[in-house]
Amino acid sequence: MEKINYSDIYGITPNKKGFDKNRILVANPLLDDVWFSHSVIYLAAFDEQNDIMGFVQNKPFPFTLNSVSDTFKHFPDIPVYCGGPVEPDRLFFLHTLGNAIIDSQYIGNGISIGGDIISLLAYLSAGNKIDGYVKFFLGYSGWGASQLKMEIKTQSWGVIEPQKDNILYSCEDEKMWRNYVKELGEGYSSWLRVPPSPIFN
Numbered sequence: 001m002e003k004i005n006y007s008d009i010y011g012i013t014p015n016k017k018g019f020d021k022n023r024i025l026v027a028n029p030l031l032d033d034v035w036f037s038h039s040v041i042y043l044a045a046f047d048e049q050n051d052i053m054g055f056v057q058n059k060p061f062p063f064t065l066n067s068v069s070d071t072f073k074h075f076p077d078i079p080v081y082c083g084g085p086v087e088p089d090r091l092f093f094l095h096t097l098g099n100a101i102i103d104s105q106y107i108g109n110g111i112s113i114g115g116d117i118i119s120l121l122a123y124l125s126a127g128n129k130i131d132g133y134v135k136f137f138l139g140y141s142g143w144g145a146s147q148l149k150m151e152i153k154t155q156s157w158g159v160i161e162p163q164k165d166n167i168l169y170s171c172e173d174e175k176m177w178r179n180y181v182k183e184l185g186e187g188y189s190s191w192l193r194v195p196p197s198p199i200f201n
Contacts (some may be wrong), residue, residue, distance in 0.1 A: 024040060025159060040057050071117070102116035120134070
């Protein structure tokens with residue numbers, strides 16, 4: 001496999017513990033992909049093969065968690081998001097609960113991924129807050145590092161480091177995308193003037 005220079009992937013650089021996962025991808029408005037059009041993706045993991053995992057944050061499904069799994073059937077309506085096209089039948093979750101969820105993996109910026117389902121059920125059963133604290137996804141988005149490097153160089157994505165942990169809050173999909181385009185800076189302001197493609201209307 002090609003040796004990847006992570007400093008070439010804008011903002012995704014090696015650190016002493018491995019790789020900095022705590023980044024957001026913001027889709028170029030001309031990216032006419034049914035999964036990724038106007039998407040905001042939180043990068044969550046790198047594995048030993050340099051594959052990258054992320055979760056689309058702003059595309060909720062028209063159904064809720066209690067219809068997805070019997071494990072959650074007694075809970076009130078909780079949104080589920082389309083994390084991406086890989087393993088779309090598998091449930092994942094990101095959270096800001098830290099060590100309250102046993103065996104979760106800390107990503108950065110106050111966000112962790114996965115962990116012990118019993119700990120999660122205990123948190124939900126206690127009636128604790130969900131929005132901004134736990135976010136559920138079916139599927140994930142995946143790239144080889146060289147693939148993502150090329151997509152960023154061809155400006156399919158803008159890359160930003162989140163300034164706060166509000167990535168897990170629910171938000172209208174187009175509004176979230178526009179908010180993060182603005183955070184990318186003036187160099188991306190033209191993205192906001194591109195009309196939506198009719199194919200996605």
